[in-house]
Amino acid sequence: MGADRWRLQVVHRTAFHYGGPVRSSYNEARMTPENTTRQTTLRSRVEIEPAATVHAYRDYWGSTVTAFDLHGPHTELVVTATSVVEVGPEPHAGDVAGWDDLRDPDLVDRFGEMLRPTPLTAIDPPVVRAARAAVADAAPGEAGRRVCAFVHQHMEYLSGSTNVKTNAMQAWTKGKGVCQDISHVSVGLMRALGLPARYVSGYLHPRPDAAIGEPVKGESHAWVEWWDGGWSGYDPTNMVEIGTRHVTLGRGRDYRDVPPLKGIFSGPRSEGNAVVVEVTRL
Template identity: 35%
Template sequence: MRFRVFHRTRYVYRAPVRDSYNELRLRPATDDKSRLEFFLLNLNPPVRLRHFRDNFFNYVHYFDLPEPHSELSIEAQSTINTTSPYEGGAPTGVPFAALKAEMDDMLAPFLKDSEYVELSPEVWRLGIDIRDERDDVFETATAVMHHIYQHWTYMPNVTSASTHMSEVMAGKKGVCQDFAHVMIGICRSLRIPTRYVSGYLYNGPQSHLRGAQASHAWCEVHVPGRGWFGLDPTNDTFADERHIKIATGRDYHDAAPITGHFDGPPGATMALQVDLEVRRTEG
């Protein structure tokens, strides 16, 4: 599928602020399943952009804005072609014993606690119950996805970007970011390397997908000998060509689209407006 994506975030401050520093993870990822044709970032006030690759190979733009300003607008436009990682079928048939044989330093960060994920005894017990007698890595991860979809309630505005998975475990309510964190925790407790994915989700004319009206989140599990495969617990579906990957990491902390800070007087709180359009195109 070929998509055009427009993403604008606008901050309006009640009093002028200065010394704003921001990191942007808004450039779609490029791999054998995603081909980026066009990408453009526009900022207002105008500012010089720099970029680097972070520890998880995400493409990160960053900038400093030292001058006083009352508004900040960040616009990202992109055109991307995607294909489904599942065109050859699901990566089933790999037993749990293969996980230990393929473990290396690159996978180790995706097996531990992280900023928003905790491998508590409660999470481990739930993972054991869901796994039951399964010995297939991907089938087990898929069972975790089904369980979250069936037992958690999709409910906007009950959590925030800083909500820890332990709160979501207790309340069984949240949005895509929360469900991704819960699934990551359960899968890691079973020693399946699992990472967080931020991106966009295309909701076609005949679809009724949750989380398609804003930045979306899902997770990817590593299947030995097969690679990384995405699962979307919010919609109980494989992450296919409708899912446009932007960044990956241990959790939201590593893959947030925009992070930063600024200096300002007391009361310089901000109003936030996010506009997003994901449109399928020909070509």
């Protein structure tokens, strides 16, 4: 394996506990890494306890979905996704588009879903004006990076400071959040400036100097991509290029399009869940 590509094993385990027997549940897991020029998924499986009826499909955004439902009484649900993936650096985006290109009506129509704000990414005008000043006269590709730097300078990463329902302006006002929030703010600002942008869900190996064979505690991660003639990615939480430590699961307008696991159930209230992500460089 060359230095420009890593082989990573990711084990993502989520366990739900209920106050009593749950009669039925319907769920969707988006835990299967994609295949692209940057990333090759060598093996991937999603295991469910108790055993469930499973149906896999590709959703509107291109994510692989493992849909499953259970109809027998159960007090616990455990979903374990295990994948082995080869990842490399982000390829060059290709032809570089200018702002005039991005204002073309056909292109605006083509990327309409990635230019409109969503409830999780909408940004107030004063923040947009400040970001526009920070971008200055930069071309679209550089503008994407400057937006990431602008957000990184104004927001502190703090685990537990927000939740999955926190929107971009709430996180911005707090001045802190997790990778999901930092990515939502970055995506929202890019869209407000006229730059098509999308939210990316995946994993990050936390150690650039990772030893081969050493399991490391990880977590779900999020970053951003923008279109400047081709899709370019960047990690605004860590201010690094997308590379050998990033494993992509899916993309969408915001977190709601690519949650790792979601569902509904009939029965007593959930007593909470425990999530463990373990990443190993092979």
